[in-house]
Amino acid sequence: MMKNMNPVWRGLLFLVLFGLVGYALGLGVDFLVVRSLRFSGSVPSLFTLLLGFTAFFFGLFGYRGITRGLVWQVVGTLLGGFFVAGIRAIMGLSAFGDFFFTEPSWVFGAFVGAISFIFGVGAVDDWVKWARGIDTPEEHEEHYHGWEKYFAVSLDHKVIGIQYTVTALLLISIGGLFALIFRTELAQSSLQFLTLDMKLFGQNGPQLYNTLMSLHGMIMIVSILLGVAGIMNYVVPLLLGAQDMAFPRLNAFSFWVAVPASVLLLMSLVLGGFDTGWTAYPPLSARAPVGMQMFFLGVFVAGWSSILGGLNIVATVLRMRAKGMTAFRMPILVWASIATSIISLTATQLIGLSFQLVMFQRLFGMGFFDPAKGGNPVLFQHLFWFYSHPAVYVFVLPGLGVISELLPVFSRKPLFGYKWIAMSSLGIALVGFLVWAHHMFTSGMNEYLRVPFMYSTLLVAIPTGVKFFSWVATLWKGKIETPTPMLFVLGGIVVFLLGGLTGPPNATVSVDLHLHDTYFIVGHFHDTIFGGFVFPFFAALYYWFPKATGRRMNETLGKIHFWLMTPAFFALTLGMMRIGLLGMRRRIVDYDPTMGFDTYHLMLTVMGYLIALSVLIFIYNFFNSINNGEKAEGNIWNSRSPEWQVPSPMPTHNYDQPFEVVGEPYDYGLAGSKYVQFIEKKK
Amino acid sequence: MTHTSDKSSAYSQGITIFVYLAVLTALEFFVAVTIGFVQIMVAVAVVKAALVMYYYMHIYKLNNDNEGEENSYEYKTGTNRLGLWLFLLSDSFVFGALLVVRFNLLGMTRPPLSQTLGLIVTAVLLISSFFMNRAEVAIENGDRKGFKTNIIITLVMGIGFLLGVVGVEWPNAIAEGVWASKNTYGAVFFMMTGMHAFHVLTGIIFLLIVLRNGSRGLYDEKHYPVEAVAVYWHFVDLVWIFFYPALYLIGVLSS
Ligand code: HEM
Ligand SMILES: [Cu+2]
Numbered sequence: 001m002m003k004n005m006n007p008v009w010r011g012l013l014f015l016v017l018f019g020l021v022g023y024a025l026g027l028g029v030d031f032l033v034v035r036s037l038r039f040s041g042s043v044p045s046l047f048t049l050l051l052g053f054t055a056f057f058f059g060l061f062g063y064r065g066i067t068r069g070l071v072w073q074v075v076g077t078l079l080g081g082f083f084v085a086g087i088r089a090i091m092g093l094s095a096f097g098d099f100f101f102t103e104p105s106w107v108f109g110a111f112v113g114a115i116s117f118i119f120g121v122g123a124v125d126d127w128v129k130w131a132r133g134i135d136t137p138e139e140h141e142e143h144y145h146g147w148e149k150y151f152a153v154s155l156d157h158k159v160i161g162i163q164y165t166v167t168a169l170l171l172i173s174i175g176g177l178f179a180l181i182f183r184t185e186l187a188q189s190s191l192q193f194l195t196l197d198m199k200l201f202g203q204n205g206p207q208l209y210n211t212l213m214s215l216h217g218m219i220m221i222v223s224i225l226l227g228v229a230g231i232m233n234y235v236v237p238l239l240l241g242a243q244d245m246a247f248p249r250l251n252a253f254s255f256w257v258a259v260p261a262s263v264l265l266l267m268s269l270v271l272g273g274f275d276t277g278w279t280a281y282p283p284l285s286a287r288a289p290v291g292m293q294m295f296f297l298g299v300f301v302a303g304w305s306s307i308l309g310g311l312n313i314v315a316t317v318l319r320m321r322a323k324g325m326t327a328f329r330m331p332i333l334v335w336a337s338i339a340t341s342i343i344s345l346t347a348t349q350l351i352g353l354s355f356q357l358v359m360f361q362r363l364f365g366m367g368f369f370d371p372a373k374g375g376n377p378v379l380f381q382h383l384f385w386f387y388s389h390p391a392v393y394v395f396v397l398p399g400l401g402v403i404s405e406l407l408p409v410f411s412r413k414p415l416f417g418y419k420w421i422a423m424s425s426l427g428i429a430l431v432g433f434l435v436w437a438h439h440m441f442t443s444g445m446n447e448y449l450r451v452p453f454m455y456s457t458l459l460v461a462i463p464t465g466v467k468f469f470s471w472v473a474t475l476w477k478g479k480i481e482t483p484t485p486m487l488f489v490l491g492g493i494v495v496f497l498l499g500g501l502t503g504p505p506n507a508t509v510s511v512d513l514h515l516h517d518t519y520f521i522v523g524h525f526h527d528t529i530f531g532g533f534v535f536p537f538f539a540a541l542y543y544w545f546p547k548a549t550g551r552r553m554n555e556t557l558g559k560i561h562f563w564l565m566t567p568a569f570f571a572l573t574l575g576m577m578r579i580g581l582l583g584m585r586r587r588i589v590d591y592d593p594t595m596g597f598d599t600y601h602l603m604l605t606v607m608g609y610l611i612a613l614s615v616l617i618f619i620y621n622f623f624n625s626i627n628n629g630e631k632a633e634g635n636i637w638n639s640r641s642p643e644w645q646v647p648s649p650m651p652t653h654n655y656d657q658p659f660e661v662v663g664e665p666y667d668y669g670l671a672g673s674k675y676v677q678f679i680e681k682k683k
Numbered sequence: 684m685t686h687t688s689d690k691s692s693a694y695s696q697g698i699t700i701f702v703y704l705a706v707l708t709a710l711e712f713f714v715a716v717t718i719g720f721v722q723i724m725v726a727v728a729v730v731k732a733a734l735v736m737y738y739y740m741h742i743y744k745l746n747n748d749n750e751g752e753e754n755s756y757e758y759k760t761g762t763n764r765l766g767l768w769l770f771l772l773s774d775s776f777v778f779g780a781l782l783v784v785r786f787n788l789l790g791m792t793r794p795p796l797s798q799t800l801g802l803i804v805t806a807v808l809l810i811s812s813f814f815m816n817r818a819e820v821a822i823e824n825g826d827r828k829g830f831k832t833n834i835i836i837t838l839v840m841g842i843g844f845l846l847g848v849v850g851v852e853w854p855n856a857i858a859e860g861v862w863a864s865k866n867t868y869g870a871v872f873f874m875m876t877g878m879h880a881f882h883v884l885t886g887i888i889f890l891l892i893v894l895r896n897g898s899r900g901l902y903d904e905k906h907y908p909v910e911a912v913a914v915y916w917h918f919v920d921l922v923w924i925f926f927y928p929a930l931y932l933i934g935v936l937s938s
Contacts, residue, residue, distance in 0.1 A: 133896040138754075246762050311769045319762045320753070345769060349776035357784070357874070365864030366874065368784065374867040379787050383780060 007060045014059030015052045022051030033096045042202045043100045045270040050074050053263070057151070065121060065144075065152025066259065072120025073113040073260055080112030081105040099202070099271055103290045104363055106271065110264055110294060114301050117260040122153045123253045142652070153256065155248035158650060160255050161234025162548060164226045165541070167255075169619060171223035171262060176612055178216040182209050182589075187605040189593040201270045202289070209589040211273030211291065218278040218295065219265055221391075222302050224533050225344075226258055228398045229309045231540050232337045234548070236313060238643040238650065239331045241322030241659050241676075246315035254309040257301055264298030267291075277587050279384060282369040282377050285358055293362065296355040303352045306394075310344035313337050322642075322676070324661035328419060331641065331665050335422040336401025339429035340394050347387040347433070354383035378445050385436035392525075393432045396496070396532025397425055400467055402540045403489050407471055408666045409639050410486035411478030415666035417470045427463035435460060438507050442516045450509045457507035464500055468493070479669075484558030485637075488539035491566050496531025498570075499524060502577065517587070520580030523573040530569060538618065545622070546636055550649040551629030557621040561614045568610035575604050640668065640675045690824040694817060700738045701813040707731050708809065712802060715932035721791075724928045731924045739816050739917040741910075742768070760907045767911055771918050774882075778922045781878060785871050785929055793934040794861045794868035797852070801931040804847045805923065808883075811840035812920040819913040822897060822906045830902075830909070834894045837916070841887050848880050868937055875926055882919045889915060 005013075026047030031037055038044070054070040061067055084105040089095040094102060101109060118124055126136045144152055150163055185194045185205075194205030203211060237245055245251045268274060272289025285292055317338050321330070357368045358380065367373025369380045408415045415421065437445060437453040471493055482490070502524040505511045515521060538561070546552045579600050584591060591597055635644040642659050643650065659676040667673040711727045714720055736742045745764055752758060814836040821829035856862070856872060863873040889912045896902065902909050 131892045131896075133899060133901050247766060250766075307773055311766060311773065314769055315762060315766045318765060319758075345773050346776050349773055350780050353777055353780050360874065361870075364873075366870035367864070367867055368788065368870055368874075373865070373870070374788065375870070376788060379784065382787075383784075386780075 011056045011058075011060035014055035018055030018058075019048045019052030022047035022049070025051070029100055033100055034098065040200045042098075042270050042272060045201050046100075046267065049266060049270060050077075050263075061148070061151045065148075067151075069117040069121030069256070069259065070263075073117035073263065075113075076116025077109040077113030079109070081109030083112075084108045099290055103293060106290050107293050107297065107359065107363060110267065110297050114257070114260040114264065114297070117263075118253070118256060121256050121259075123249075123256040125153075126249050153252050155244070155252055156652060157233050157237050157245045157248065157251060158548065158654075160251055161230050161232075163255050164230030164233055164258075167258065167262070168223045168227035168230055169622070171219050171226065172615070173619070174266075175216050175219035175223060176615065178212040178219070180608060180612055182212045182216070183605045183608045185209060185589065186591075187602045189591050189598055189601075191590055194589060202272045206589045207273060207275060210275030210277075210587070211269055213587060214274060214277050214280075214295070215265065215269055218299060219262075220529075221278065221395075222258070222262065222265065222299075224395045224529070225302065225306050227533070227537050228340065228394065229254070229305070231398055231402065231537065231544075232313055232340070233309075235540075235544060235643070236334060236337050237316060237320070238547075238654060239334055239641065240317065240320055240325065241642055241655060242316060242320035243654050245312050246319055247312050250308055251312050254305045254312065257308075258305040261298045261300075261302035261305065264294050264301060268294035268298065279388070280355065280358065281384075282358055282361065282380050286361055286369065293359060296359050300352050300355055303348045306344045307348045310341035310348075313341040314345060322659055322661055323679075326661075328422065329661050329663075329665060330422070332404040332415070332418070332421055332425075333398070333401040336397045336404075336425045339425040340397045343390045343394050343429055343432065347390045349387075350383050351387035351391075354380055354387075357383075378440070378443055381440050381443055381445070382437070385439045386433075389436040389439065390429070390432045392528065393428055395529055397428065399492065399532045399534075399536030400496070401425065402536040402543075403471065403492055404467070405641075406485055406489045406539060406543060407474050408668045409637055409641075410481045410483070410489070411475055412481070412669045413474055413478040414664070414668055414670065415470065416473035416476075417466070418664070418666060420466050421470050424463035424466040427466075428460060431456065431460050431463065435507075438512070441509050441512050454507055454509050458504055461500070461504055468497065468500075483542075483637075484553070484555055484562060485539045485543035487559065487562045488535045488542065491562065492531050492535030492539065494531070495527055495535060495566075495569065498573070499527030499529075499531050502527060515580065517585060518580035519576045519584040519586055522586050523576035523580060526573050526576070530573075541622065543637065545625065545629075546632040547643055547648050547650055549626050549629065550631065550633050550647075551625055551627075552632040552636065553621050553625040553629055557617055561618045561621070564614035564617070565611055568607040568614070572604055572607040572611065575600050575607070640665065642676045645676065645678070690820060690826070693820040693824075696738065697813060697816040697820065700734055700816075701809070703734055704731055704809055705806075707734075708805065711928060711932065715928070716798075719935075721933055724932055728924050728928055732921050735812070735917050735921050735924065739812060740914045740921075756905060763907060763911065767914060771914075774918070775922075777878065778925070781875050782925060782929055785875060788867040788871055789934065789937075791934040792937045793930065793932075794856070794872050795859045795936055796861065796872070796931055797855055797859070798931065800847070800852050800855060801927065804844055804852065805927050807840050807844045807847060808920050808923050811837045811844065812917050814840065815913050815916045819906075819909055822902055822909045825903060827897070827900065827903060831894070831898055834890060834897065838887065838890050838894065841883060841890065841916075845880055845883050845887065848876055848883075852876070872930060875930060879919070879922055879926055882922070886912070886916050886919050 023044045026044035027037060027039070029047070030041055030043035051074070054067065054074055057067040057070060063071070081101040082105075085095040085101060088102065088104070096102065099106065129136055142149055142154065142156070144154075149159055150166070154160065182194070185192060191205060194209045196204050196206065198205045200208055233245070233251065237243070268291035271291040271294055274280075274285065274288040274292040274295055276285045276288060276292070280292070280295065317330070317334055357366070360366045361368055361370060367375040369375045369377045371377065404415060404421050435453060435457040437449050438457045441450055480486070502520070506515055506521065506524060542553055542558055579597050580586075582597070583595065584597055591601075633647050637644065642655070646655060657678045657680065659678045661675065662677045663674045665675050667675070707727050707730060711724050714723045714727070745768060747761060814833045818830050818833035818837060821833055853873070853876070861872050862869045893902070893909050893912050897909060
């Protein structure tokens with residue numbers, strides 16, 4: 001009977017069954033250590049999560065690919081944990097603790113688990129063979145077909161791009177769910193359901209609020225990184241005319257490390273959580289529960305995904321361009337991807353290191369950020385923001401590239417100031433390295449640093465302004481068409497404008513001293529991130545979906561998605577900024593009713609739900625259209641770009657015939673102009 | 684490519700560079716114990732790094748225009764080279780950040796460490812780079828035996844460095860009152876040497892792999908894997924070129 005079942009139902013059945021088994025197991029294990037039954041404690045929840053999650057994929061897909069990775073991760077985590085527990089027992093230290101394992105055991109186990117996943121899923125098989133002196137075939141054969149190939153290692157950049165994208169959508173949903181939970185608590189002043197008396201995963205209500213809020217931030221950031229990687233992976237080789245990325249195995253590796261990283265992030269929720277926000281400043285992060293360590297590890301591992309993915313993009317663009325594609329004939333999205341990748345290749349190391357230092361401070365008592373030992377907590381903030389400011393450009397540059405890429409298509413006009421736009425991406429990326437301390441005006445860093453960082457930050461507005469200028473000029477007198485992708489492009493421009501305009505006030509020291517840590521900041525960065533990533537991401541999905549599937553997504557649902565999300569989003573962030581100006585602090589579970597924010601907060605919560613609803617509609621549309629969408633195999637957007645000159649869906653090895661670049665990329669509406677020309681293969 | 688056109692001139696170039704590096708290291712040490720002029724030490728380190736990058740790591744090879752088919756071995760080797768250098772660029776941000784941490788926390792003071800030990804491990808690593816270079820030249824000229832011998836010497840020195848740092852220098856530092864949880868001197872010292880030692884360890888693993896495969900003749904024709912391991916190994920040496928003065932030479936001794 002099991003054999004004939006729909007795999008998804010079988011997966012869900014397994015999820016429930018093994019989730020229950022895990023719960024019972026965790027409850028028992030926990031009982032052995034602490035001698036009491038903790039029904040909503042961390043250990044049962046963790047076992048439920050790990051076993052249920054793994055079993056879901058087992059039911060769906062059998063013991064191969066991702067399932068094998070997850071099984072290995074669980075086993076690796078336990079083995080690593082027991083290993084350290086054994087050593088501790090020999091040393092006469094406590095082997096087990098409140099969270100079953102002690103903190104060192106969890107850290108070591110989780111690390112071993114993440115590595116085990118990589119081996120289990122098979123992402124390093126070929127490298128191991130190479131190390132043993134065995135050659136592997138260049139032309140990779142697909143082992144799986146249809147939907148199955150997305151659940152196992154594939155070297156095809158198009159498959160990997162979709163794997164990234166779908167994982168990103170999954171994480172957006174999880175992060176969004178967290179946001180809805182804590183937004184609901186905020187709808188009214190005083191504590192409603194995240195109360196002081198409740199207890200879940202070893203946390204009371206306000207602690208859980210902090211954990212959810214922090215994880216919302218980081219899960220969203222990881223999902224953005226994966227979403228960006230998804231678009232770049234899928235599209236960049238197609239734009240370049242390459243058969244694949246420069247390093248296909250590294251590409252698969254980069255994607256697959258993100259999976260155990262996501263599991264680690266979720267583990268941090270149940271292992272006591274943490275209350276620092278996504279920025280994880282010590283000294284608070286040096287004291288938070290063990291969930292903090294899982295968070296650090298998760299981000300560290302996800303960082304490797306970002307670093308190696310960036311490396312791959314740079315190498316691909318430098319080495320695999322089609323004939324005739326000189327630097328200034330590259331599509332803008334390629335320029336944006338290069339700029340993004342330079343940042344993720346280099347700066348990401350610093351967030352990794354800063355988190356690693358806190359981990360070691362907790363594990364070995366190394367006093368990097370502990371003033372009692374001569375350490376300096378402000379140093380952490382420097383290391384952290386040296387990545388995390390440039391990272392915001394990792395989030396938005398590809399999105400801005402998508403905007404520049406699609407605008408001329410739907411305005412039927414050449415892109416205005418191509419060279420300026422191309423260079424502005426690089427300009428933003430480079431200046432972005434020099435502004436990090438604008439997050440630290442109130443941190444107690446040296447005062448003389450404030451003014452230079454203020455001016456360097458204001459400088460970013462120049463290359464950003466260049467982009468806006470070009471977009472407006474491109475739209476000017478264009479024959480504008482507004483199918484769904486274009487709606488999201490236009491929405492993105494307006495929203496990003498709002499985000500961009502609220503940046504300089506934050507960068508101005510005197511104003512920021514008031515605005516720092518208020519809801520104004522929250523409104524600002526949601527605007528930038530939605531305008532620079534979320535809107536263009538949706539635009540890109542609507543736009544390239546037919547390329548991947550040969551079908552298009554439903555226009556009506558797409559329009560509903562847009563017209564539901566956009567007004568709700570404006571109300572959300574403008575409301576946030578309004579109460580922020582009036583003094584609403586961020587990262588706080590409750591507020592004083594006499595401040596008069598209750599109505600606003602209720603409105604914000606409702607808007608949050610509306611956005612979630614619109615995204616649900618999108619997700620339905622996305623998955624439903626894969627099989628049921630209207631057929632769209634030709635150049636439906638009437639684009640000049642090479643990938644649209646061949647029928648959809650794209651064949652496995654991309655172009656059957658190589659092409660040569662013979663003109664400018666964005667000369668829309670100029671009669672007789674051509675961007676690419678396919679080269680007849682000699683028979 | 685004139686640099687390594689024939690084996691013996693390549694060998695002698697390796698020797699010359701090694702002598703330069705050794706003399707510069709001695710100069711650096713001398714400056715540290717006499718006038719302690721930081722600018723000179725930094726300048727020496729930069730010159731050493733430049734020598735290593737150019738003559739041992741052959742950074743100029745990035746510029747080779749590997750004309751030819753997109754799928755040819757030469758073209759792919761060029762792409763691999765670029766990938767490796769990008770990785771090293773990324774990695775150097777970790778080490779650079781560790782230097783920032785060191786100077787932020789300790790300023791112009793340094794932990795009390797054994798100068799003799801420091802000089803010995805530094806010398807061992809430098810000499811290992813010299814032999815690594817010979818191994819690479821050997822395999823490029825089809826000399827499998829010379830390759831094997833030199834790789835083994837490199838390996839022994841690498842392992843010697845690792846044992847020297849972890850097995851001798853660490854206990855010694857602890858005895859001097861520098862331990863990880865005591866204060867930032869300990870924390871910085873163990874973090875920097877630990878991160879570096881981890882890279883040495885991975886380098887040793889790579890060396891073992893190319894030793895095994897190379898001995899079986901896998902790299903007689905296509906020797907890029909050896910080149911890659913060599914570049915990585917020199918990079919680890921290059922990091923130490925900066926870490927050594929930062930930990931042992933620059934600043935006044937902490938009390
Ligand atoms: C002209 C452009 C921009 C300027 C001048 C600017 C300025 C600032 C400043 C000064 C802060 C710190 C405020 C404070 O915490 O007191 C800030 C916060 C933030 N910005 Fe921007 N920003 C700009 C664009 C962006 C973009 C493009 C993004 C992202 C995609 C972004 C994302 C963020 C985020 C996430 C934070 C909050 C970080 C936190 O959690 O503390 N900003 N911005
Ligand atoms: Cu910033």
